[in-house]
Amino acid sequence: MAHLHARLEQLAAERPHDTALVLGRRDGPGRAVTFARLVAGCREAAGAFERAGVRRGHKAVTMTGDPYHLFTTVHGLLAIGAVPVLVDPGLPRADLRQCLDEVAPEAFVGQPLAHLGRTALGWARGHVRTAVVTGAAVPGLRRRLPVPRARRGVEPSGPPTRNPRPPAPDDLALIAFTSGSTGVPKGAEYHHDTLAGQAETLARLVGTDGTLFAGFLPVVLLGPVLGHTTVAPAVNHRAPARTPPGRLVRPLVENRTDVVVGSPAVLGLLAEHCARRRLTLRRVDRVISFGAPLRAALADALHAVLRPDAEVLSAYGATECLPVSAVSTAEARAPGPGTCVGRPLDGVVATILDAGPDGVGEIAVTGGNVSPAYHARPEVTAATKTVTDQGVQHRTGDMGTIDAEGRIWFHGRRSHRVLGTDHVLTTEDVEAAADTVPGVRRSALVGVGDPGRQRAVLCVELAARGPGRPAVVAAVRELLDRRPDGRHVTAVLVHPGFPTDIRHNSKINRERLAGWATRRLRRPR
Known part of the structure; x- marks a missing residue:
């Protein structure tokens, strides 16, 4: 696939009046934006950035929840060779400050609330030289440099914004920070060919x-x-x-x-x-x-x-590598160790590194959709990235196996394993079984204590409808007692609502959950 912005320009030329983006509203019908209008918005944004002083190679933090502004901002920056930086503004304050200090962005683009946070909390202080406000301006914030809103019925005029030199495939294109579910988020770097590889791989799914x-x-x-x-x-x-x-x-x-x-x-x-x-x-x-x-x-x-x-x-x-594989619900129910996540998509190669006697090791991925490095984290890059004949190989931090049919079986994060005195438990084996118990919405296995002497505790979140707490705990305990690994789980605790990541509200924050379990177990009964 061509450079993303070039591909978008091509679509606008071929299908100018087709709808590209529908912007949902809190109430009422959404707004339709044609391919021609969307490309026009990207050109207008690119022009606004150039007039504001954003240049090729400048890193620009992008914080807006409006889909149209997000799209035109990111693609407008890509069009002029600047580097959008995507990071969740709801991260813990110290983590967000560390992420932005690592990036040292020259520009900051976002909705007014993001700029208020930037000025009040000192995000990237001493680095940002150019601030661009999307949406309505805030009096006294700074002079407004608007990224235009979607306008109905308006098609582009004039030639597209062109770079003197189109970006090279291996030029840095974008930095996207991880969700932070396993520690301080890391900035995954994408080159222009990485973005094209992700688009190609996603197209095989959608x-x-x-x-x-x-x-x-x-x-x-x-x-x-x-x-x-x-x-x-x-x-x-x-x-x-x-x-x-x-x-x-x-x-x-x-x-x-x-x-x-x-x-x-x-x-x-x-x-x-x-x-x-x-x-x-x-x-x-x-x-x-x-x-x-x-x-x-x-x-x-x-x-x-x-x-x-x-x-x-x-x-x-x-x-760092999205997507890798996919599995249908029918195949996902196949019996086996862990959770089946399917075969790698075309163009993606998965291998297991440092496997133990049971075949469980760390899942590593190679393909055109793999981020080649972490920004400003050379030690993490060295530990997780290896250049091979097939491209950059990324160690995912996930434990798993690959069966004789080429299917990946996910066993949980390496950092989430429970390391006991005479056993090691991966999370997925226990949780996938516990989640089938009536009345269980979801479960999470955590370790309490120091690694090597950890006590395995299963935290359970109850479903909105189902048996009461005592019946659910008893059923979970009965299931665990029937499993070889279940005997190592020393406690089942009911939690009122798991802490999760901001981005998906689905990844469980096990560090916080382990702290909660530790405090609960210390309480006198």
């Missing part, structure tokens, strides 16, 4: 036409480039799981969506709302879950509101 429902913002950046009409619902991106489900279902139905992409938290909202309203999503051909393993209960709930022949897939990957 196709290259039809209507795509983008349940989280990163998909919005690639959907139109792949040729999709991309529906961007009014998701609460600071807490996706708290989004009123009507904001999701209405644009999905009104725009006759073919493919739905979202995290388990967002997909759970969709499934629950449709079941409550007895609504069947008859137009949807495929649902793809990203961000965390798709458990059987949610898969069943999704199938219940889809056509019988519709697919539900669980995709596996990471910020």
